[in-house]
Amino acid sequence: xxxxHKLYRAQPERWLETIVCSDVTRIDTSLDPRxxxxxxxxxxxxxxxxxxxxxxxxxxxxxxxxxxxSEHIHLPLQAAEYWLRIRQHLEQGDFxxxxxxxxxxxxxxxxxxxxxxxxxHFHSTTGLLQRHLSQWIEMKCVGLAESWRRRIRxxxxx
Numbered sequence: 342x343x344x345x346h347k348l349y350r351a352q353p354e355r356w357l358e359t360i361v362c363s364d365v366t367r368i369d370t371s372l373d374p375r376x377x378x379x380x381x382x383x384x385x386x387x388x389x390x391x392x393x394x395x396x397x398x399x400x401x402x403x404x405x406x407x408x409x410x411s412e413h414i415h416l417p418l419q420a421a422e423y424w425l426r427i428r429q430h431l432e433q434g435d436f437x438x439x440x441x442x443x444x445x446x447x448x449x450x451x452x453x454x455x456x457x458x459x460x461x462h463f464h465s466t467t468g469l470l471q472r473h474l475s476q477w478i479e480m481k482c483v484g485l486a487e488s489w490r491r492r493i494r495x496x497x498x499x
Contacts, residue, residue: 405453
């Protein structure tokens with residue numbers, strides 16, 4: 342990795358996003374690297390928020406990747422909010438209508454969510470929230486090695 346890049350230390354989450362997007366298959370080999378959309382607005386009625394990464398796996402299922410470079414108590418709930426919005430857009434056919442995922446037949450299955458962070462930096466409540474949300478949302482924690490700024494290496498999957 343380019344340690345002189347301005348995002349390397351100044352904006353760690355943006356740096357993490359940059360290196361994950363350069364090859365999403367490092368997070369999961371089933372992800373399709375042809376379709377990686379970043380910093381998408383996840384809008385609902387009166388709220389606007391920005392989703393880190395939206396991609397798709399090779400079988401056509403949407404995948405939301407929410408990134409954190411440090412411990413964050415709201416990570417699972419934030420991802421659940423994005424999941425609701427993305428699922429709604431999927432059901433309404435908005436992705437095809439807006440030109441996303443060209444030549445890809447998207448599954449109607451609700452999106453899969455990956456919570457990606459350094460393995461030692463998941464908040465202690467993440468697992469509990471993940472279990473409570475699991476009856477509705479398929480959500481997986483992907484823990485990265487502490488050397489993630491130089492190279493993405495997955496060391497944990499839950």
